[in-house]
Amino acid sequence: MCVIGGLKAGIEESAVGKEQTHSEISIQSRWEELLKSVSEKKNDKKKDQKKSESTEAAQKNIRILLMTDGYKQIVHKELKVSATGGLIIEKTGIREETAENEKITITKEDFGFQNGKIRVTAKDGGEMVVSSIRRGYGNPSYAGILDLYATSEGIVIINELPVESYLCKVVPSEMPASYQKEALKAQAVCARNYAERQMEDYAYPEYQAHVNDSTDYQVYNNSAQQDASTEAVRETASEVLKYKGNIVTTYYYSTSCGKTTTMKAWGTSENESNGYLQSVEVKDKNGDYEKSLPWYRWEADIDQDILSTLLAENVKKNIGTVQSLEVTKTGPERPGTRWAIPSRGRCRMMMIFTGYLKKDWRIRRKNTFVFLSAGSTWK
Numbered sequence: 001m002c003v004i005g006g007l008k009a010g011i012e013e014s015a016v017g018k019e020q021t022h023s024e025i026s027i028q029s030r031w032e033e034l035l036k037s038v039s040e041k042k043n044d045k046k047k048d049q050k051k052s053e054s055t056e057a058a059q060k061n062i063r064i065l066l067m068t069d070g071y072k073q074i075v076h077k078e079l080k081v082s083a084t085g086g087l088i089i090e091k092t093g094i095r096e097e098t099a100e101n102e103k104i105t106i107t108k109e110d111f112g113f114q115n116g117k118i119r120v121t122a123k124d125g126g127e128m129v130v131s132s133i134r135r136g137y138g139n140p141s142y143a144g145i146l147d148l149y150a151t152s153e154g155i156v157i158i159n160e161l162p163v164e165s166y167l168c169k170v171v172p173s174e175m176p177a178s179y180q181k182e183a184l185k186a187q188a189v190c191a192r193n194y195a196e197r198q199m200e201d202y203a204y205p206e207y208q209a210h211v212n213d214s215t216d217y218q219v220y221n222n223s224a225q226q227d228a229s230t231e232a233v234r235e236t237a238s239e240v241l242k243y244k245g246n247i248v249t250t251y252y253y254s255t256s257c258g259k260t261t262t263m264k265a266w267g268t269s270e271n272e273s274n275g276y277l278q279s280v281e282v283k284d285k286n287g288d289y290e291k292s293l294p295w296y297r298w299e300a301d302i303d304q305d306i307l308s309t310l311l312a313e314n315v316k317k318n319i320g321t322v323q324s325l326e327v328t329k330t331g332p333e334r335p336g337t338r339w340a341i342p343s344r345g346r347c348r349m350m351m352i353f354t355g356y357l358k359k360d361w362r363i364r365r366k367n368t369f370v371f372l373s374a375g376s377t378w379k
Contacts, residue, residue, distance in 0.1 A: 061144075062166050062199055063209045064220055066157040069134045071214035074204075075154040079106045080132035081146065085124030092116050097123065103131065106148060106155065113150035120146040130157075136173075136222040149207055158209050163199070166220065167191050167233045173219040174252075177226035184232035190250040192233075193240050194218055197249045243276040251277065255295035258288035 068076055081087065082103040089096040089104070091112030098104055112118045122128050127141040144161025167188060171177075175187045198210050198217060211217035240247050259281050263274045282289050290296050308322045 060163045060199065061160050062163045062195055062211070063147075063158050063160045063202075063207075064166065065204050065207060065209040065212040066130075066133065066142075066159055067212055067214050071212075071216075074212065075151055075156055076132065077107070077154045078132055079120075079130065079146075079148060079155055079157060080104070081106075081120060081128050081130050083122040083124070083126060083128045085122060085126060087128065088121045088123055090119040090121075105132075108150040108152075108154050110150070113148075118148040120148065137224040140221045142221065147207075156207055158207050159213075163192070163195055164233060164237060166195065168230045169221040169223075169225050170195075170218045171229040171233060172224065172226045173222040175229075177223075177228045181228065181232065184229055185236050187252075188229075188232045188236045189239050189241060190252050191218055192236070193247055193250040196240060196247050241276075244273070246273070248274075248276050255290050255293050256282040256288070257296065258282055258291070 065074055066076075067074055080103060082098075082101055084101060086100050086102065087098040087104065089098070089112075092115035094112065106112075106118065106120075110118065120128065121144075127143045128146060129139055129141045130146075131139045133140055142159045142161070143165050144159060147158040147160060149156040149158070170191045171184060171188050174191065175184060177184070179187075195211075195218070201210070202208055203211055203217070211220075213220035213222075241250055242248065260279050262279050263270050263277050268274065288296070304322060308319065311322065312319050
């Protein structure tokens with residue numbers, strides 16, 4: 001403001017001095033031209049900055065561990081792969097190429113693993129079809145790189161590609177492409193935030209993989225890439241949510257129970273760094289938005305012995321057989337309680353039992369605990 005003010009004063013002073021010989025010059029118009037020039041330069045700077053951030057974001061690569069059919073295991077028996085324009089297979093000191101659409105099979109016995117990993121890419125830079133994996137839309141195709149690692153059980157497959165390309169197959173797998181454009185764009189931003197935070201560390205350091213492709217993180221490539229979802233990713237390119245200057249973890253869910261929760265759902269204390277996550281009602285004058293959806297309220301039967309084993313594993317202590325349960329504390333979302341349970345051999349997250357729980361926790365139906373709950377799990 002001091003600089004602009006000084007310039008304005010200079011213009012006015014200059015104009016006054018020449019008023020008699022250049023009366024046609026308007027001080028106001030010159031002032032408006034100056035402001036317009038400054039504004040245009042400022043806007044250009046913002047555009048250049050956003051373009052630079054977008055380019056930087058697009059150049060970031062994420063590494064995803066691809067799980068087996070049904071997301072049951074991380075080790076594959078074999079890899080069967082092909083590409084329209086052919087493949088390039090790189091082993092230590094060796095480079096092989098295949099013909100167009102030629103399918104190859106790689107197992108843990110391949111001699112290329114003797115000196116490290118095997119890398120597979122498409123000749124034309126396109127996508128590779130992995131016919132040894134089944135996903136929601138059939139045999140999935142992958143852009144970027146496939147890095148293969150041999151184990152005693154089989155092969156671990158890591159897909160590496162730019163994070164923006166990754167999001168193009170996350171968004172349609174997490175939200176139907178038929179949803180409205182703004183909803184897809186919101187999902188794209190949430191997915192980008194989630195990916196950015198996960199890329200700060202490796203979930204599988206032995207393979208330098210940030211995430212896997214299941215609900216353990218974000219579902220990736222279970223649904224085919226869709227134009228609407230891709231457009232949402234591109235229109236929000238490089239856009240992230242920040243709180244006090246830091247990229248936040250944007251948790252989301254498939255169905256709410258009418259109210260969101262806070263960091264307490266994950267056993268984390270609320271503080272200044274996570275204050276962005278607040279409990280809010282998800283409804284309008286007609287009631288909860290998602291009251292007609294299947295997961296708005298749900299019931300789960302857990303065998304008495306299984307529940308006892310799960311709890312013992314998590315508290316690292318033999319607690320015997322659970323005879324009864326009692327709600328001792330509730331969260332802000334709905335009356336309920338929380339149990340930490342393992343998922344696929346690891347304690348992935350807190351399982352949240354929200355909603356209207358039975359007051360009587362008696363064992364019934366052949367030693368089974370029945371949980372009446374609401375909403376689905378969070379990411």
